[in-house]
Amino acid sequence: MKTRENKMTFESMNEEATEFFNRHGWVVINQRLDEKAVNDVRTSWVELRERCAQEMGVSMDAYRKEISQWRDLWTQGGAFMNLLDNHEQVRGVAQEGMDWSGVRLLHDHIIAKPAGKTNKKIPWHQDSMFWPVDLPGCSTWTPMEDVGVTGGCLEVIDASHLEGCEQPVDFMAEERWEFGDDAERVLLPVKAGSTVLLHSLTWHRSSPNTTNSDRPVHIGLWIHPSARWRPDLVDWHPVNAHCSIEPGYRLEGGMFPMWGDIEETQVPDVQIHDGTVRSGGISMFDASSILSRQISTILKKEGTLSSLLSSPEQRYEVMEKTVEHGVCIKSQDEEILAVLERLYICHAAYVLHKARNVFNATYADWWNLAGEAWAKTLEE
Ligand SMILES: [Fe+2]
16 A cells, blocks of 8 residues: 655635545644644643542553543533634534534544553544444544654545445454555644544544654544434444434434534435444453453452452452463463553543543453453353
């Protein structure tokens, strides 16, 4: 596959930029946030991260290495809400780029790839496959630091939004590599405060951040105001818990703020995709519930993953049983305890603050070290 670095950017979401977006499935708009707005968002995020680590009683270092995603930031108001509420900041890029009369937020989040090469890759995927709605939408990708090609920048398959939606991708499964001989991978280095608009059918990924500074990016996920809720397509998505409407009706409610006007759309004749496919074993869709059940069985106690692993004594007991049952050997005790502590941080962060390890790395580490062997042992 050919690869090139993008040099094309636009000063505003004008006609040329819209035309470029329609053709390519992505576009870079310069400086949507001024320096003050960037600093305000970054400061709010740093404070949020410190507050969360403190409330969980874990060191900032351990928290920083483990937790990489914070959701529903707009509900906190302040700089996070300004980004969305101010048409001149990121929201206008979404609405104008899609040429919609209004726009609705599915949810927002910050994803930070920590410095120090501890982060993983996000594999190639299309966002639409993860959204429980019947129409494609778009996302806005706005970094709070300059992101170069080694800093975990966004990579896209040019014009891939024109090819429809394929099977949902499990971030914990084998990555798709094949895109045909003509496919072109474009790397999108972006300045702090600039915004990438990405169509939800555009194939994209990001590589690990290999620089010495964290890479916080604000991501807004935008749907058409008349898009209908389809929880059957994406039954695992956390936003499903925010819906009080009936499936098949317009996705609206207090957790889905809307700006502009609603223009009715028809229910599409063809499904956007065929729903989530689970291939057995562990998947990103069910990892925490699978591991909760597993640890609960090992300890012969009821509870969630974080409640079962909250004390060093409980983690020690899991480690001892793991060795006792021949799942691991005694010399792996430190390694087992370290992963169990990370599992605790991961799950507790989600329960307490809707924050998590977006790479699912800790779930995968436990599965590879002991979880898969435990699953076989428990089956016997
Ligand atoms: Fe994505």
